[in-house]
Amino acid sequence: SQQGEEDPQALSIQEGENATMNCSYKTSINNLQWYRQNSGRGLVHLILIRSNEREKHSGRLRVTLDTSKKSSSLLITASRAADTASYFCATDGGSNDYKLSFGAGTTVTVRA
């Protein structure tokens, strides 16, 4: 069954603005990952956050995790046209470590 659900489904912003998207999940997890997918390409891993972590940074990316609310957010600061892509969260199933479940993603369009 689907684990992560991203919100919003689509987001359009101006270059230089920040983009925030959220992911909610249903059952307990050990790890949550964020991926980017450019049009016509495979998914690319961005960042992994463990269940005992609350925040992680990687360049212009900031990920938060709130296990009490079963939610995570991905913030892209100072967006660029090259950030135009779909963004997915993926969660493991807690005890079922082998299965990484994805949502349907947030499509981000950065306008020049």
Next chain:
Amino acid sequence: DTAVSQTPKYLVTQMGNDKSIKCEQNLGHDTMYWYKQDSKKFLKIMFSYNNKELIINETVPNRFSPKSPDKAHLNLHINSLELGDSAVYFCASSPSGTGASPLHFGNGTRLTVT
């Protein structure tokens, strides 16, 4: 150097045909996967192999049969193709197969069944 490569990139075929998609990874990873992405971009796991052993087999019609001849290869064979099989199929690999391992994806095979 392509880390995870899958062929073909596009596959157009008629209903009832049998087709195969091949996947190879040169990352030395132990675990490989097949995911299906539908027209709404929802990505669903189909199969996973760890060191040639099947460890995840989701609710997938038995017309779909994965084969892993060695840990660097995971192929997907589909019998009696149906219209609903049209989707993008992604192969992926990871070092250990746990949720703590990032997945490395191929660029997908777009299957169109007419």
